[in-house]
Amino acid sequence: MEIIPVIDLLNGEAVAAIRGERSVYRPVKSDIVDTSVPLDVARALLGVTGCRTMYVADLDAIQGRAWHMDVLRELFSLPVEFIVDAGVSGPDEVLALTELGSGRAILGTETLPSLSMLDEMAGAAGRDRVLPSLDVRNGTVLTAAPELQGLHPLDGLARLVDMGLDTFILLTLDVVGTGGGPDWPLLEAAVRKFPAIDILAGGGIASPDDLRRGAALGLTGGLTATALHRGWITAADVKAAREELA
Template structure:
């Protein structure tokens, strides 16, 4: 199975923001000097810039407004889905109940990312773990898991795809959280495990592939041009 590199768009107030260390209050819109791919923070332009670099089949979208309980970017997500008919959107919109999940999945070609940090208990994940359009994100801040402990300790609750999200490493270039990924992989059975946070360069992506990860979420290294088209063509080869 090919290794998947999944570009990330963090949305706030209708713009793509630059994520650093999971400190969301400090996130600012992409601006001059932040990206070699695009000169605007407009979401569709950023998505198309990623696609201009490489024909990514999946983009990851974090709706920070929804995650923080300050409205949502569902209209932007709908516009992205409409404009990019050959792209699947993995969306973390702070979903914590069935109604919010249904609203997101009504948008074509979306996959709902259920962030552990947004869950009040394990009930929703338990109820939808067999839904093919659901991914679980196991979120950590430092060494502290975010969300119900049951989600971290009981792999029977995990859907077919699981993200290991180390928020403190997001946008820092600090390197992937290999020890935590190795632990989750050891307990994942046949599930696909995706790394999120800290990817610096093509060598990190290669190491994650060799570790057994199904893919990795990346933003900063793509915007900086550290990971280029040639690297992607080599890494995603079967």
């Protein structure tokens, strides 16, 4: 299972995300870096994990404001693939994000206007340049898309799988930053129901045990931030996890 560090951007800083409650997000306070400057935070996360991929959520953009263009350009100078959620809702925005330097544009259901638009965005950039994220809150799909509103996450995922998509983030906002572990019941049910797809766990990975459990379940990757900043998962833990999987 690939360990994918997360940077949440808000008002020009890297912030600590908690349960998706953005009004209470504050600049990151970390055991591995003494600043909330996004580029410095990214370098610190890369130093701990040696990651190949890093996830960025531009929370201003997701809430309908301007992208962190200069910050994103700085981040894209690092030697990793960035997967970026900038609240894109149309083909032009997807293309602009990939042309800026994002490896893959995240198509989050939170800001997705419709399933037909998801198909248009994937077609515009190429399916290898987009990554759908099924965003979940309070046990249902979080979305602007009428076809997905009110659905159980597994039913929402089924609609996306039926579109020919095969790699997804399952992002349960309720567990983000809590230290309580991922949404294991949803992840386990999704793996059972859709054994042929690749799933990245979004939110809640908090310990080396979570890394082992995710790997045993067959998850492709896991997003984490709080555990790295607080030292719950260390560079030694990351190394040990990779050696166990080798």
